[in-house]
Amino acid sequence: MEDRLDALQGVPLEVRQVRTALTREFVGLLDLGDLPALSPAQRERAFLSRALAAKAAQLVSDCTAAEAAEAVVDGADDHGIDAVLVSPATAEIWLVQAKWSDQGTARLDSTTTQKLLHGFQRLVDLQHDRFNARFQRLTGRVTAVLNAPTLRIHLVLAALGDDGLSQGGRGLLAKAASEFNKVGEILDFEVLGVVDFHSAARRDAMPKPVSVTATLSDGWHTNSTPYQTYLGTVTADELAMWYEQHGERLFDQNVRYPLGPTNVNTAVIESLLTNPHEFWYFNNGITVLCDSVRADYFARRAQGQPVRLELANPRVVNGAQTVAAVHHAYGLRPQTVAEALVAVRLICLDGAPTDLAQRITQATNTQNHVEARDFAALDPQQELIRQDFALSLDKSYVLKRGEPEPAPAAGCNVAEAALALTCAYPDADLVAGFRQDSDVLWRRGPGGAYTRLFGSRPSALQIWRSVRLLRQVRDELATLADGLEGRGRVVADQADLLIAHIAFQLIGSDGIDEPGDEWEARLEATVKLTGVVLSTLTDRLNARYGQYAFLIRTFRDGQSCRHLVSDVLRSLERGTDQQTTAPRRPSRERRPNTVPLLVENGLISDGTQLVYHPNSATEKEALRHWLSEAPERYLATWVNDSRKPLVWAVDGRHYSPSGLVLRIWEEARWMERPVAVNGTRSWYLPGEGSLAELAGELLADAETAGDGPGGE
Template sequence: MEDGINALQGVPLEVRHIRAALTREFANLLDLDDVPDLSPAQRERVFLSRALAAKTAQLVADCTAAEAAEAVIDGPADHGIDAVMVSPTTAEIWLIQAKWSAQGTARLDSTAIQKFLHGFEQLLDLQYDRFNARFQPWADRVDAALNAPTLRVHLALAALGDDSLTDQGQDLLRKAILEFNQVEELVDFRFLGVADFYSAIRQDTLPAPASVTATLSDGWHMNSTPYQTYLGTVTADELAMWYEQHRERLFDQNVRYPLGMTSVNAAMVDSLLNNPHEFWYFNNGITVLCDSIRTNYFARHAEGQPVRLELANARVVNGAQTVAAVHHAYEREPQALAEALIAVRLICLDGAPTDLAQRITQATNTQNHVEARDFAALDPQQELIRQDFALSLDKLYVLKRGEQEPAPTAGCNVAEAALALACAYPDAALVARFRQNSDVLWRREPGGVYTRLFGSRPSALQIWRSVRLLRRVRDELVPLARGLEGRSRVVADRADLLVAHIAFQLIGSDGIDEPGDEWEARLEATVTLTSVILATLVDQLSARHGQHAFLARIFRDEQSCRHLVSAVLRSMEHGAEQQPTTPRRPSRGRRPNTVPLLVEHGLISDGTQLIYRPNSAAEREALHDWLSEVPERYLATWVNDSRKPLVWALDDRHYSPAGLVLRIWEEAQWAERPAAVHGARGWYLPGEGTLAELASELLADAETAGDDPGAE
C-alpha cells in the first residue's frame, strides 16, 4: 500500500482523480487476458492505457462504460488504433488513439500519429484481416458505415498531458484531413487532454429533466381515463423553443435522434417556410410523454379554452424529425413559424403502469409507413408500362411492395427498372444521387429524377434490356471482386452502378427500343468489357484522388462521378481493345427495326429533308428557344444507311435517329431530359409522317399482301 502511495507522490491532483475514476469505472470491464505474464505494475499501466482509450470513446461517442470497454482493441496488430466505435444509426465511426502517463506528461509524437493514420488507411482499403482478434467483431459495422451515405469519421487522440500535439504531429493530421476531405468534408479530429478528462469525471451522470410549456389554443380535448391525455395543437415557434432549450434531451426515450437534413426533413422545412398555414394538414404531429401536467388557463376554466400546460420531465417519443425540422426552419425564418400549427398528443404517465412508456414508444415508431416508391404505383404511366410488359414481352412488371416478385427471367419490379434507367441515363450524376439517397428516384420536384426516367414513358423493351444489362454487369463483377484485393476489390464491390453506367455509355441507346437482335449482340459484346471498365476505373481513381481517398464518398459526389466517367471513356477509346459489332438482320417473326426496314424497301430517297419535331410538351418547351436561334438545328438529310441515315444540317455528320435526338438534347443543355429517346418518332417527313409511322404503314401494307418484310 505504501508503495502505491509513494508512486503517487508528486502526481498532480487532477491526474490522481482521473486515475481513481478510471479504475472505478473500468476495473471489471476491460480485458487483460493477453498480458498474463506481466508484473502487477506493468499490468496496471496496460489497464490504465486501455481505460483512457475507453473513456475517450465514452466521451466522444456518448456511449456507456460497457460499450466503451468493448470498443478497446489495444494490443498487438492494432495498427495504432486503440479503440473503435461505430454508430449504425448515424453512420459515424470513431477511431481512438490514447497515451497514458502516470505523471500527466504524455504527448503524441509524429511517429504515433503516422502509425494511427496508416491504420486508418488500412480500414479504408478494407484490410480488416490485418487487425487483431479484438477488432474483428467490429469489422462488419465498420464496413457498413464506410458505405453509408451519411458517413462521418472522427479521429480522437487522447494523451494524459497538458500539452496537445507536437508541431510535426499537427502538420501530419492537417495534411491527412485535407486529403481525406478532398471531395467533401468527411473526417475531423479532436484532441483530449488532462483538462477534458478531469472535467468529465466531475460532471453529474444524469442530465436534468426537460420540462416544457405547451400552449393549447381553442378546440383542444382532454381524456382523463385511463390516462390523462391532451389532444390539440401548439404553434411551431413554441415547439422550436423546446428544442432550443433542451436539444437531444427531449428524445432520450425515442428510438432514434433526429437524422439531420434528410429528404423528408428538408421537405418539412420547405413546407413550414413556404406554406406554414397548411403544415398541419401534411404532418402527423408529435407524441409527448411526461410525469405530470399542471394547467394554467388564460380565462375561463373549461375544456377547449386557451390553456398553458406545464409538462414535467417531457420527452418526445414520436416526432423527433418534426421537432428538429421545426427548429431548423425557425433558425432560418422565425416569423413564418408563428402561422404554423403542430398537432400534439400529450400523455401524462402519473399512475400509469411502468411499462406504458416503452409500449407507447415502440408502437408509435414501428407502424407501417409509406415509402416514396409506393407513390409510383399511382402513376398511370406505370400501369401502361405494366401492360406493355405483358403484351409486348409476356413478362411481369411489379409495381407495389408486397406483390410476389417475378423470377429473374420472368420480369422485374419498378424499383429495379428505375435503377437500371438511372444507370443508363447519360449523366452520371443520377447514379451519384442514388448513392446519396435512393428516394431520389421517386422524387418529382427539382432535384428528383422520376420524371426524367418515366416522364416520356420508356417502352417495356427499353426497360427490360436496361435491367438485363445492369444485372449482367453486376453478375460479372461478383467473381471479379473475389479475385481482387485492397482498393480494386473495394471498387468492384461498391462501384457496380458506376461501372454499369459506363457500360451503358459504351453500348449506346440506339436501337434499344427496337425489336431484333442487333442490340442483343451489342449487349453481349459490352458485358465482356466489364473487367476492362473496372481496371480503367481503378486507375483513374488513383490518378485523380490518390491511394487512400474515401471511395464511397467519391461515388456519391456528382462532379467526381462525371469526371471519372469521362476519363474512363477517353482512356478506353484511345487505349482499350475495341469490340466491333456486326448488325444482325431481325429473325423471322419479329418486327424489324424501323431504319433497316425503310432502307431495305427504299421508301425514302437519298437527299430527302426531314424535320425534327419534339414529341412532348416538355420537350417542345425546353428546346424551342435553342432550336429557333439557328433553323438548321431542326433539319437533317436522309441517306439510305441502315445504321446512321441522318446527316445533320448543322455539322454534316451522320447519326441514327435516336443518336441525333440525344445530340440535340445535349447541345441544348436540357438538364431535365428524359431517359427514353423515341428517335423514330421525332423525325418527320413533310406530308408523309414520322419515320415510325412510315415503317408501320409499310408493315401494314405487307401484312395485307400476305408478305413479311422482316423475313429472309
C-alpha cells in the first residue's frame, strides 16, 4: 500500500515505523472487499486498523501473519470484535478490539471496553447469527472450543497510543472476569499499546539468529571462569560449511564483512591448497561468540574427549577473512581443504556483561587492516539507525565494509551518511577537517566528529535527505565542471563538499525530519542554486585570497572555509537576482507542519512566553552553565508568523523554533552539538506542553472528528 508522506507530518517516529511494518507484513493478506466506496485515505486507514488487529492476534498467540489475517472479522456487525483467533489444540479463543490512530493517540476508554464485552457476551451465548459473514466462517471452531473442558478466553484490547486502558475500562473488565470466572479460571484480558507494536516492528526488522555445530577433536580445553570458553580446532571443511549454510550472517557482529581477495586472504587460500597439514601453524584462527552452548560427547564425557558443540547465535568476531577464504578454497579443492585444521576460540556470553562482546570484537580485529570506520558498526546507535531505515523508509543502511552496497535509490552506507551529515553541520570546520583526514569522522571526544554527527541519533529521514542533497549537489557540480576551464573547474572539483555545506546552510534544517513534500521542494530549489554558489564562491575566493591561492590547502583550513562560507552567504543575501536568494518554503494546500498548523488555528496568542527545554540529558548537561548565567536565554515570545514565530529575549530577533535552538547551541559553544534539531519539541508553553505536542493534539482532534470506518 502506498505511503503518503504528506499525511505523516508531525507523526511520531515510532508510529511511522509501526505503520510501515504493518503495511509490509499484511498487504495482500487482508480482505478489504467490503469497503469499495471509500476514498484512498479512508481505505488505507481501514487497512491499518485491521492490520493492527491482526498483529495483536499474532503477538498474543504466536500465530503466523496469514493466520492472524484470517482471524480478522472487522466490519459491519462485528459487535466490537475486530479479530477472533481460535486454537482447537489448546482450547483457547482470543477476541481482539483494535483502535488505530494516524498520530499514535488512540485511547482505550470505557466505551471501547463495553463494545468488546458486548460482543464477548453474544459469542459465549452462541448468538453467532448476529455476527457478520467473516465471523460465520469461524462458527464451527468457536462452538467446539466453547464446549471444551479446558476452555480459556483472552480479551485483547490493542490501541496505537500510550495512554493505556482507562480506569473505568479496567474496572469493567475486572468485573466481567470476576463474574465469568466463578466456575473456574476461564477469562482474562491483556492490553497492548504503541510500545508493544513498536518493539515487535523492531524485532521483525532484526535478522533471525542461526546455529552451527563445532566438532572439537582430541586435546581441546575449556574454562568456565569467568566465562565459559572452549579452545581447540575444527576441520576447515566444517568451517566452510558454516559459511555455505549461513554466509555473511556469521559476521553480523564483526566490524566488517569479508573484503574479498586482499593480500592476506589470498595467502590464506594459497596456504590451504598447497600445504593444508601446516595451515594451523600459520593462521591465527577464529574467535566465535555465542549465546549458549550444548555439548554432545561421542564417548566419554571429559575435557579433551571428542565433542560436538551446538552454538546458538554464533558470531565470528575475529577471523571473518579466514572463514571466507576457507570457503573459497573449499570450493576449489574440497578434499585438500578437509585435511586442514583451524584454531577456534569459542566464548559463551551467557551471564557475561552486556559490553563484553563489543570489547572482544574491538580487541581482536588486527589480522587485516581495520579502518576507523569499521568500529562504527559496533555502535548500538548505528543498529537503531539501520532499523529506522528499514522500518521508516524501507531502505538499506549498510554499516560494514564488504557488505553489498545498495543501489543509489535503495539506500546508502554509513560512510556516505557521515559525509552528508558533515556537510550539513553548521560549522564548516568539519568539512575542512575531513579534507585533512577522513578518519576524523569516526573519532570521538575532543577533535573528533563522530559524537557531533551521530551522538543524538539523527533519524533515517534526516540522514536520507542529507545524503540526497549531497548527491544532487555533487552531480550538478560534475555537470557544470564539464563546461569550465582553469580555476573555475578546480573549484568545482576541490570545493564540492564546501559548496554542499553552503547548500545546507541555505536550505536550513527546519522540517528535515518531518515527512511530507515541503522539504523536498526546498531541496529541488536549493540544488538549482549550485551554479550560483559555485560562481559566488570563486569570486569570493579570489577577492579574499587572490587568484593564485593554493586551493587544496585553502579548502583544508577550517578558518579559511568559515570565512568563505560567511562571504558567500552574505553575498547571496545581498543579491537582487531571484536566483541568488535562499529557497523559501513553498505555500502548501496540504496538511501543514507544526508551526503553520498552530498559527492557522490561532492556538497561541501573540506575546505568549515560551520556555526552552533541552531534549536530552547530554544537551541539558552541555548547556546548563551557559543557560543559568542569564535566565533570559531560556525565554522566547510567540508571534503568529508561520516562518519565524519566536522572538528571543536575548536579542529581540525572530527565529524559527529549530533556528533558535541552533543559535543557542552556537552561542553556548557546544562543540558536540548535533547536526540538526526538531525545535518544536524543545519549546514549551508552560502548563500546556511542547509546540509539537500542541500540534499533535490539534491533529488528533481533527482525526477524531473525521473518524473513518474500520476503527471500531
